[in-house]
């Protein structure tokens with residue numbers, strides 16, 4: 001690791017040497033990174049479980065309409081807030097990637113420990129949605145454009161559009177057709193049927209009902225565009241949320 | 257710009273950093289484990305209000321073909337269910353229902369399920385007042401002893417849990433397989449299918465994200481950048497070089513996405529969207545109409561005595577005399593020992609084999625109408641919390657009466673209505 005002293009910070013008399021001072025900075029950096037990561041992981045995980053919930057938990061909820069609509073929108077909240085914090089305060093192009101990685105680590109711990117370890121649901125029923133390339137996209141659009149407005153518009157749209165294609169490499173295998181007692185099913189449907197979930201009856205899956213059907217079989221692009229547009233709006237809102245959360249307020253001594 | 261090699265200082269920091277990360281991951285583990293997915297509560301059925309359990313689905317003839325099996329063995333859970341005519345207004349009607357199994361996680365997997373002759377991997381519709389026959393084929397997956405219930409989930413109503421039986425599974429889950437034949441002909445093991453690739457794909461991207469984050473963190477860290485931004489030198493932090501690195505990374509990421517996507521389409525050229533839909537028009541059990549008619553004439557429930565007394569006008573329209581042999585509600589069975597001389601095979605916690613008596617035990621002759629007083633008394637009434645009836649918002653009971661002819665024919669009749677609680681022991685109607 002290398003650091004520089006060009007900022008002219010007060011490396012003054014408190015430290016015996018410049019080396020000791022820089023060692024302190026590095027240690028504090030690591031502490032900050034760990035704390036930030038843990039805080040983002042915990043809060044994003046809860047947020048995501050509450051809002052994306054079943055659509056992210058189960059293979060047979062990963063449909064062509066609700067899942068690619070709901071998941072990116074919900075995930076955008078923390079990505080925008082984290083970008084606001086990491087970019088405006090530190091010029092670090094890692095906000096979205098960091099929260100998305102934190103979320104996925106949390107989810108994998110949860111899916112592996114609870115869903116598989118305690119309840120024995122096979123991993124192919126409960127793996128989370130992939131999000132990392134969306135994080136790269138959002139971070140690098142912000143980095144190159146240097147503008148949160150461009151990031152909201154271009155980044156937000158791409159965020160929604162990328163979601164399905166980046167999940168398809170894992171999902172495709174579970175959309176092969178099979179048949180049980182004469183009923184046509186995908187493997188995803190069958191996993192959901194085989195591995196009994198007492199509290200998740202079939203009827204709560206909203207598998208492509210409603211008016212978007214008028215676009216024929218091209219359900220995904222419509223859902224993805226819609227999701228992208230909403231993600232833009234969410235980006236504006238949560239960028240400011242992030243900004244508000246990353247302010248430091250001091251109480252003046254006279255007021256105490 | 258004067259850069260320093262900080263190896264010597266990093267050394268003292270390393271041990272602490274490792275400990276920090278371990279702590280961090282432990283915190284992450286705790287945070288993600290706390291709101292854990294709760295496995296099926298084995299006895300949640302008791303927590304539902306008594307009138308809801310008695311007046312929604314009346315389970316009968318429930319059978320578990322085996323109670324002991326090895327991993328990979330199959331068993332059948334069969335039975336019938338009567339959809340109570342006086343379905344409580346507090347619960348959504350079973351227009352969208354799902355045949356389910358109450359078990360602590362998928363310890364047995366559901367290989368197939370039928371209502372009547374119709375396979376029901378999907379949601380189906382039931383009509384109030386009708387009876388349906390079901391069959392669930394289960395395959396043992398995990399060793400242990402589990403309480404396995406039949407269950408029907410009703411949309412906007414919730415799960416309605418039927419009788420449960422203890423099932424012992426021997427062997428080891430490691431040996432479990434779930435072979436499935438695809439439409440294109442090949443057979444796969446769904447238990448493990450695609451899992452390795454899922455791990456590889458996910459961890460590949462997570463490793464890429466880690467590399468990206470560490471790259472930026474390792475160059476100048478967090479605090480130094482903060483000072484620089486504060487000093488108004490933020491623009492210098494992201495110059496042309498940095499943007500070039502970003503552009504190259506983004507191009508590589510998008511190329512990888514494209515390659516993975518194309519590979520998936522090449523490997524799985526024929527895929528389907530997920531299938532769902534409501535199955536309607538499932539025919540109820542096709543049986544001749546019951547020849548015994550029962551009219552509810554009032555009743556009472558003695559709370560300390562755990563005793564339900566029902567007055568009923570019973571008319572026998574059949575050709576043979578009948579005797580009342582059983583009352584069933586919420587999965588519990590109260591038997592008349594005068595009719596059931598041998599104890600049927602049924603989970604003990606739900607079987608009160610001496611729980612029912614009648615004021616007049618003479619058979620009701622063909623064509624006869626008689627006023628009967630039916631006394632249902634057993635501790636199981638209390639244990640299974642049906643006695644909470646007296647405290648429910650709608651103190652109406654419900655259930656099925658079974659009458660038997662000397663030739664062994666069974667006639668069923670629905671009964672239900674408001675009962676008056678009596679809080680003193682020894683009180684009569």
Ligand SMILES: [Cu+2]
Pocket residue numbers: 298299300403404405420
């Ligand atoms: Cu149970």
